[in-house]
Amino acid sequence: xxxxxxxxxxxxxxxxxxxxxxxxxxxxxxxxxxxxxxxxxxxxxxxxxxxxxxxxxxxxxxxxxxxxxxxxxxxxxxxxxxxxxxxxxxxxxxxxxxxxxxxxxxxxxxxxxxxxxxxxxxxxxxxxxxxxxxxxxxxxxxxxxxxxxxxxxxxxxxxxxxxxxxxxxxxxxxxxxxxxxxxxxxxxxxxxxxxxxxxxxxxxxxxxxxxxxxxxxxxxxxxxxxxxxxxxxxxxxxxxxxxxxxxxxxxxxxxxxxxxxxxxxxxxxxxxxxxxxxxxxxxxxxxxxxxxxxxxxxxxxxxxxxxxxxxxxxxxxxxxxxxxxxxxxxxxxxxxxxxxxxxxxxxxxxxxxxxxxxxxxxxxxxxxxxxxxxxxxxxxxxxxxxxxxxxxxxxxxxxxxxxxxxxxxxxxxxxxxxxxxxxxxxxxxxxxxxxxxxxxxxxxxxxxxxxxxxxxxxxxxxxxxxxxxx
Amino acid sequence: xxxxxxxxxxxxxxxxxxxxxxxxxxxxxxxxxxxxxxxxxxxxxxxxxxxxxxxxxxxxxxxxxxxxxxxxxxxxxxxxxxxxxxxxxxxxxxxxxxxxxxxxxxxxxxxxxxxxxxxxxxxxxxxxxxxxxxxxxxxxxxxxxxxxxxxxxxxxxxxxxxxxxxxxxxxxxxxxxxxxxxxxxxxxxxxxxxxxxxxxxxxxxxxxxxxxxxxxxxxxxxxxxxxxxxxxxxxxxxxxxxxxxxxxxxxxxxxxxxxxxxxxxxxxxxxxxxxxxxxxxxxxxxxxxxxxxxxxxxxxxxxxxxxxxxxxxxxxxxxxxxxxxxxxxxxxxxxxxxxxxxxxxxxxxxxxxxxxxxxxxxxxxxxxxxxxxxxxxxxxxxxxxxxxxxxxxxxxxxxxxxxxxxxxxxxxxxxxxxxxxxxxxxxxxxxxxxxxxxxxxxxxxxxxxxxxxxxxxxxxxxxxxxxxxx
Numbered sequence: 001x002x003x004x005x006x007x008x009x010x011x012x013x014x015x016x017x018x019x020x021x022x023x024x025x026x027x028x029x030x031x032x033x034x035x036x037x038x039x040x041x042x043x044x045x046x047x048x049x050x051x052x053x054x055x056x057x058x059x060x061x062x063x064x065x066x067x068x069x070x071x072x073x074x075x076x077x078x079x080x081x082x083x084x085x086x087x088x089x090x091x092x093x094x095x096x097x098x099x100x101x102x103x104x105x106x107x108x109x110x111x112x113x114x115x116x117x118x119x120x121x122x123x124x125x126x127x128x129x130x131x132x133x134x135x136x137x138x139x140x141x142x143x144x145x146x147x148x149x150x151x152x153x154x155x156x157x158x159x160x161x162x163x164x165x166x167x168x169x170x171x172x173x174x175x176x177x178x179x180x181x182x183x184x185x186x187x188x189x190x191x192x193x194x195x196x197x198x199x200x201x202x203x204x205x206x207x208x209x210x211x212x213x214x215x216x217x218x219x220x221x222x223x224x225x226x227x228x229x230x231x232x233x234x235x236x237x238x239x240x241x242x243x244x245x246x247x248x249x250x251x252x253x254x255x256x257x258x259x260x261x262x263x264x265x266x267x268x269x270x271x272x273x274x275x276x277x278x279x280x281x282x283x284x285x286x287x288x289x290x291x292x293x294x295x296x297x298x299x300x301x302x303x304x305x306x307x308x309x310x311x312x313x314x315x316x317x318x319x320x321x322x323x324x325x326x327x328x329x330x331x332x333x334x335x336x337x338x339x340x341x342x343x344x345x346x347x348x349x350x351x352x353x354x355x356x357x358x359x360x361x362x363x364x365x366x367x368x369x370x371x372x373x374x375x376x377x378x379x380x381x382x383x384x385x386x387x388x389x390x391x392x393x394x395x396x397x398x399x400x401x402x403x404x405x406x407x408x409x410x411x412x413x414x415x416x417x418x419x420x421x422x423x424x425x426x427x428x429x430x431x432x433x434x435x436x437x438x439x440x441x442x443x444x445x446x447x448x449x450x451x452x453x454x455x456x457x458x459x460x461x462x463x464x465x466x467x468x469x470x
Numbered sequence: 471x472x473x474x475x476x477x478x479x480x481x482x483x484x485x486x487x488x489x490x491x492x493x494x495x496x497x498x499x500x501x502x503x504x505x506x507x508x509x510x511x512x513x514x515x516x517x518x519x520x521x522x523x524x525x526x527x528x529x530x531x532x533x534x535x536x537x538x539x540x541x542x543x544x545x546x547x548x549x550x551x552x553x554x555x556x557x558x559x560x561x562x563x564x565x566x567x568x569x570x571x572x573x574x575x576x577x578x579x580x581x582x583x584x585x586x587x588x589x590x591x592x593x594x595x596x597x598x599x600x601x602x603x604x605x606x607x608x609x610x611x612x613x614x615x616x617x618x619x620x621x622x623x624x625x626x627x628x629x630x631x632x633x634x635x636x637x638x639x640x641x642x643x644x645x646x647x648x649x650x651x652x653x654x655x656x657x658x659x660x661x662x663x664x665x666x667x668x669x670x671x672x673x674x675x676x677x678x679x680x681x682x683x684x685x686x687x688x689x690x691x692x693x694x695x696x697x698x699x700x701x702x703x704x705x706x707x708x709x710x711x712x713x714x715x716x717x718x719x720x721x722x723x724x725x726x727x728x729x730x731x732x733x734x735x736x737x738x739x740x741x742x743x744x745x746x747x748x749x750x751x752x753x754x755x756x757x758x759x760x761x762x763x764x765x766x767x768x769x770x771x772x773x774x775x776x777x778x779x780x781x782x783x784x785x786x787x788x789x790x791x792x793x794x795x796x797x798x799x800x801x802x803x804x805x806x807x808x809x810x811x812x813x814x815x816x817x818x819x820x821x822x823x824x825x826x827x828x829x830x831x832x833x834x835x836x837x838x839x840x841x842x843x844x845x846x847x848x849x850x851x852x853x854x855x856x857x858x859x860x861x862x863x864x865x866x867x868x869x870x871x872x873x874x875x876x877x878x879x880x881x882x883x884x885x886x887x888x889x890x891x892x893x894x895x896x897x898x899x900x901x902x903x904x905x906x907x908x909x910x911x912x913x914x915x916x917x918x919x920x921x922x923x924x925x926x927x928x929x930x931x932x933x934x935x936x937x938x939x940x
Contacts, residue, residue, distance in 0.1 A: 180683060189679075189720070190677070191661065250661070250737060274744065279834075283827075286827075293834070298848060298855070299855075313863060316809065317864075319812060320808035330804040334807075341811075344814055345814065353756055353779075356752060
């Protein structure tokens with residue numbers, strides 16, 4: 001989104017008594033708020049924040065320093081504050097929570113959904129976790145949180161919430177509605193009611209729509225849907241996200257090893273997983289080893305980048321050794337050095353293009369059922385086509401500007417390099433994937449470095465052969 | 471996901487009479503099915519497909535050729551067939567539809583949701599569109615489709631479906647339930663009922679949960695929620711996706727210019743938008759100009775890659791001219807050529823790392839409120855730190871292996887190149903974004919090429935100065 005230099009914009013669509021707004025944070029409103037914070041002008045701040053949703057306020061707080069953030073947070077209404085806390089960036093939330101006592105954190109957590117509460121408490125230092133839990137007023141909430149923080153990160157168990165409505169199959173529609181009424185305050189967003197047997201094992205579900213149109217005396221077992229998707233607490237998060245996306249599910253029930261219903265995962269949690277995975281893949285392909293964003297601290301940004309830079313350095317040193325082996329040739333014909341960057345860059349570009357398509361295909365499952373050799377043949381076809389175009393153009397250029405031997409060397413090696421890079425750009429991610437290594441992890445910088453080295457070798461070898469022949 | 475070489479796996483979790491499965495397509499089951507298709511063994515195929523969902527069957531058909539796909543599609547149950555059609559890859563669906571008559575397409579489309587139907591018909595050639603519309607049995611469906619295909623691609627109008635339940639504010643809960651009963655078959659998944667005034671203008675919504683727990687004689691206007699999010703038909707899809715993600719909405723109502731409720735967008739449509747945008751950004755950064763996947767045809771794969779390869783070629787040619795200007799120096803000291811690949815590669819790597827973080831920050835709106843200069847200073851800090859580490863290491867290497875003048879040239883220019891690349895990797899995407907150009911479009915290959923050229927210039931210039939000084 002563009003960084004618009006204009007004032008806070010409430011796109012108020014005033015439609016005859018009906019109003020809603022799209023909030024866009026700008027530097028100007030941020031500066032206004034900072035000034036107001038410095039002046040402790042709570043009236044101005046309250047007025048500004050009044051019409052905003054929790055996610056909007058979190059966007060503002062993310063841009064403030066800790067003392068400013070703590071001040072604004074302290075002004076929030078007690079119902080709004082926990083929601084804002086949840087929407088904050090992880091780093092900012094962690095920082096903010098360090099300024100709270102265990103009791104204060106417990107107050108924030110008491111009214112959250114169990115999964116959100118578990119996320120917040122799970123981020124705290126261990127001794128703090130116990131203290132916060134001991135301050136929780138709602139005992140059920142405390143026991144739900146204890147259960148949830150024990151599930152491994154990256155599993156369905158760690159994503160799910162305990163808030164749901166379940167009914168026994170033998171109950172009536174009327175009893176089910178009674179149950180919903182009881183839980184209405186606790187379960188914020190309800191998509192369906194789950195149906196279980198006497199041992200709490202999941203049997204199926206009943207969409208609210210069906211519940212509404214059924215007769216109050218009808219029995220649940222006569223109307224529920226048994227053909228439903230579900231996952232187990234130990235199902236990996238990515239698999240949950242894939243399934244919910246594939247089958248367009250707004251909510252997914254979670255069962256334990258015995259098939260008992262223990263929680264539910266909603267689409268919004270899964271959207272976050274999808275987004276994080278996509279972001280991570282892009283970062284891996286760009287040579288970042290750690291998930292970072294530009295608001296992170298300097299040393300963390302540096303640490304995430306240095307590993308692949310060092311790999312690139314090693315590649316560069318190997319390249320220097322290869323060229324070193326041809327030192328005599330450069331001495332005789334210094335023009336050979338002119339096209340070193342071209343050869344290296346083209347190998348890198350082609351390699352990244354090829355690997356990006358494969359990494360994405362693997363992530364989207366669109367390569368299933370295909371075998372590696374078929375992909376390689378196709379990729380070589382593309383490489384041949386693009387290689388021919390590029391090498392013809394460079395031949396024409398070098399022939400006109402330099403001399404025919406150099407032109408032949410450059411164009412022939414460029415074609416070979418592009419073909420090689422196409423091959424490696426396809427082969428490397430597929431092979432990494434076969435060995436269960438995230439193909440994005442090593443694809444970008446690894447393929448680039450490899451192609452650099454191979455490209456230089458091909459170029460000088462061809463040069464030596466051609467200059468020796470003619 | 472890994473390409474597992476094992477047979478079709480039904481992870482049947484048989485939980486005491488309760489069964490559901492996770493389907494995973496493998497080469498083996500695909501080969502079995504292909505054989506069965508060749509043998510026209512419909513019994514075997516039906517048996518295999520029987521337990522699968524539409525999305526799973528579409529995954530299989532995506533891997534088949536046209537005649538195989540048409541045969542399997544012909545075997546599908548008439549209720550299942552349209553669902554499978556919708557889940558197919560765009561290319562495969564287009565191909566498959568060419569084998570259908572207008573009447574056959576109309577039959578498939580008649581039972582789809584209006585948004586899906588409009589998508590399918592919108593993909594057809596114009597004369598075919600009219601013919602299909604004329605064959606539709608459901609006149610309401612036909613008029614909904616005509617409305618939907620007229621909205622611009624990439625707007626809320628093109629994403630929304632017409633299927634929804636709306637009630638007037640003055641009605642009672644009982645009347646609302648009656649309305650739901652009437653529309654139950656038509657609106658597959660229902661999250662809420664929308665509330666409108668006498669002129670069909672959107673006033674708010676009523677979650678089904680609230681409807682269930684309210685008294686049948688209660689009036690809608692007393693219980694509905696008026697503080698809701700909505701978009702207009704001309705709101706860009708990305709904005710819709712952003713809002714639904716930010717505010718965790720399963721469904722978003724769409725109004726026209728007069729504020730009248732005209733449709734609704736569900737989270738699954740928005741998940742697709744998010745995924746496509748992320749995929750596109752990654753492809754843009756990898757130097758692909760067109761959204762392609764590895765199943766696309768060869769010439770299309772080639773066409774998507776050639777533009778940035780040509781830019782890379784131009785960069786390489788400029789690089790050759792720069793080195794050409796230092797030909798005398800290479801002649802005297804051929805060792806200068808050794809480190810050309812290292813300098814080029816490191817500039818490229820650092821540039822990509824920096825720009826990836828910025829592109830992602832822009833996509834996630836996490837850079838709002840920050841100004842460019844602050845980012846640049848921080849990025850230069852990271853560049854300085856990493857540059858110092860790398861240039862010290864390369865100095866030690868070059869000093870030990872080669873000679874001190876070369877060591878100084880390489881290490882000093884590497885530090886400068888890394889700083890430059892950090893600067894450009896940050897500055898270029900931020901600037902593109904300011905001019906409303908997709909920063910991912912030109913970031914990867916553009917930044918790499920630019921850094922290559924700049925790196926070479928710095929390297930040889932430093933070399934000339936240092937060798938002249940000492």
